[in-house]
Amino acid sequence: KAGVTQTPRYLIKTRGQQVTLSCSPISGHRSVSWYQQTPGQGLQFLFEYFSETQRNKGNFPGRFSGRQFSNSRSEMNVSTLELGDSALYLCASSLPGSSEQYFGPGTRLTVT
């Protein structure tokens, strides 16, 4: 089975711009979660989508948003980028009823 894929792998943006990241989960996994990872804060939960609905949300500002499509693929969007948004953004998929996360390789976002 193919693993979780994320595109792009690397991204450089300027403050004030917006960015869209994409994630394709493992086939059969309908839950997709997004995390932000920084050296200072570790791995922080952004939100989770299941069957095209946001089911859980972390403590991030409204500039961070996401969506899920009918094929379970997911995108997350960050608007009005700030320097502090520089991080590794990880997508993970899981089976229903399981907390085991299967992560993609991440998108490294640098905001200058």
Add this chain to the structure above:
Amino acid sequence: TQLLEQSPQFLSIQEGENLTVYCNSSSVFSSLQWYRQEPGEGPVLLVTVVTGGEVKKLKRLTFQFGDARKDSSLHITAAQPGDTGLYLCAGESSGGSYIPTFGRGTSLIVHP
């Protein structure tokens, strides 16, 4: 907010040494996972423990879940350079959201 404290934060050892890393919380978890993350990649699931007192072995890695399901340990025997990485523990609460809470990790370097 449930917190998972991992210790030590950093560990630098020589090949062949043994080590133990810890994951502690004041909260009870219905399950706990351990992940290993290599630089530039997403975390990879190593094991899930569910029952208090449970011990699981994965080659040279031994995982233990505390009797009260509040803590866990990971012991590596005869560490090898390939064990280098960030070890993360993640606990699932009994609330039913299936979103795990991650610790900040133990960064392990094994020198040849």
